[in-house]
Amino acid sequence: MAEIRLSDLLAWETRLQLWRPVATQERADVAAPLAGVGDERDLTWAVSTRASMPMLPPLRGGELILLSHRVARESGVSIGALLQQIAAHGASGLIVDEEIALSLAPRDSAPVPILILSDIEISSEFETDINRMLTERRGEMYRVGMEIGRSLAALSTSGTDLQSVLQAVSQLLSVPITLVDIHGHDLVEASPGAGSEQARSATNVSAARFGAERLVEIALASSMSLRVGPVAAERHALIRMIGERIAEAIETTFSRSASLRPSGAHRSTALAELLIPPPTRGVSDRIMQATALGLSAAAIYRVALVAPEASPAATSRWLATLGRVLDAGAIDGAAAKIVELHRLESPGSVHGAAIAAKPRPGQTSTASTTTQLDAGWIAISSVVNGVVELNAAARQARYMAALVRHELVRGAVVRFDVLGDLGAYRLLYQLWGTPELHRFTTEALGDLDRRDKRGLLRKSLLAFLGTGGSHVEAAARLQIHRNTLAYRLRQISVVTGQDATDPERRLMLHLALLAQTLPPVPGDS
Incomplete structure (x- = not known):
């Protein structure tokens, strides 16, 4: 027997309305009559009470x-007692006429939903009409469900891809x-195609008649x-009735793909194509x-790129x-790894202290449990939801790997979602390779890139800005005399048209200089 709920009957029979206590009606989160608590109860048949x-x-x-x-x-029956009795026997609701509805206590609650019938009296003819409607609707749903089921079964077993199956379902419904x-x-x-205009028009008419449309979820x-x-x-x-058939068609499509699962080198190549x-x-x-490939479409992932010199x-x-x-x-010369996470991590939860580079001569490691990298690095993306976001995670990992290769950031493990690992470079990621970032750097730095062939001016400016505008610290970092640094800063001012010693200009120059040092965007990202 097809599942029918009180909410369905309320939509089909416009003379019925769900009764609500005043306290419920005053709640801001209760809107249309069809959205009430209790109208989702399953319904079998209508049964009349007798006076005897x-x-x-x-x-x-x-x-x-x-x-x-x-x-x-x-009968002299108490409405409250009757409600308690039918609730104890699993009844779905009670239909009363308007005269009884007026006698209901406005602030009482009912153990089962109460429906009010308007315009006509409750009679044996009305009971017959309701049961006939339920029977006809069940028969109609069964017939339509069988037709759609046969169509879906043919689609799911014929090698049709997921998009085509969903498109067919949308067209059928x-x-x-x-x-x-x-x-x-x-x-x-x-979405349904042009051939469904008439059906969509009918849906819109019913929406206007029975209230706002709602979404239906099929697990x-x-x-x-x-x-x-x-x-x-x-x-x-x-x-709802054909939801199970739709779910079976989608799952069959997934299962058919799993049966063709590649292995070995073919598997690695296929995984790389997801990135x-x-x-x-x-x-x-x-x-x-x-x-x-055996990946869950809804799992949580990270993507990691590992330097070739790192210990596998x-x-x-x-x-x-x-x-x-x-x-x-491999991507960009680094080993690519997809990590399907055990659980949802908070940003920055990759254990930065769990792995470190091999100590330099004369340096000792302070973490006894640290896994040592003899050489190389690991660039790890932020957490992404589902396989469709793997390409975005891969782009993050490629960005960080490029920064590490160009010695713009340092560390054995560089994590995209740890601000301390990337600093301002994480902000610049969103503009990486965009015309907007190119225009910004050109306007801020002028001809500095073209005129500074050896890169000394840019290196000096970066050191000066990186030390907060300290001539002494910047000169020491560059291992040059302070007068030499001052001379270079004057040259920079002439070329860029910006006074590097002006505190109000430093942030703009620093961001532009960092942006100009970014590695080029890979052509296939």
Whole structure:
């Protein structure tokens, strides 16, 4: 039997309205009648009360009890007692007419929902009408569900990709549908085509009649869900009924991809393509590829790039403390690793003290539990949600690796989400390679890049700004005389048109100089 709820009946039968105590009506978070607590109870059949004993036939649960003012007057039944009795037997609600509704205590609460029937009296004919409606709706939903089920079964077993399956579902239901990860992020979207204009028009009409449209969520076994709609209230029952068939079609598509899982070098190559996806590969293709590789589309990930000179054993042991480590080949000459995290980490939770570079001669390590790197470094992205964000994490890792190679930042482990590891370079990441950043550096530094062939002026300016404008400290860091530094600063002022010794200009010059030192953006990122 197809599942029907009180909210569905309220959408189909416009003469019924959900009764609310005054205290509930005054709550700001309760809006339309269809959004009330209790109207999501399952409904089986409508049953009338009798004036003589027993007032009710045997109840099995899910029944909707009909009580007219005539039966209430002749039997002398207490509404409160009747509500308690039917609630104890699992009834879904009570329908009363307007005369009884006026007698309800406005601030009382009811153990089961109360529905008020307007315009007509409660009679055996109304009971017949309600049950006929329930029967016809169930039959209609069963027929439509079978047709959609056959279409979905054919799609899911024919090798159709995820995007095509979602598009077909959207077309069949005449509503938008979105695949959502466990964190609520949209992964793949599909909308009905031009052929669904008539169905969408009907949906809009029902929305105007029965109130605001709502979304329907369908859970998937893979920790993701499908968000269907907005859907008019009168169609919710149909969407819920075929939800299981839709979920099976999506899961079958995932399972088919998993059966084609590559191994060995082919697996590493496929994982690398998740980090730097080809331009023609869309989101749905990446989700399918990740599923085929055994990755959860909704898991939490980091991406790490490891210097070629670093110890593979030491880095693998350390990364394994974060989660499952997958070899994704090489990117920019560094070993690429995808780390599926054990749990959601807070920013900066990668253990910076857990790994360090090998001490220099005469230097001793202070951490007995530290994993030593004989050489090299590890660049680690921030936490990202789901496989569709792996390319963004890879770009972060490539950015940090480039900074380390150019000796712009230092450390055995450089973490994108630890401000102390990147400093101002993290702010500049958002503008990396953009025309806006190029215009800023050009306006701030003028011809400095072209005129300073040997880089002495820029090196001197960076040291001066890095020491807070101290001539003494900057000259000592550069190992030059203070007069030499002062001369270079005057040259810089002439070339750039900016007075480097002016405190109000230092921040602008410092950011522009840091931006100009950024490595070029990789062509395929």
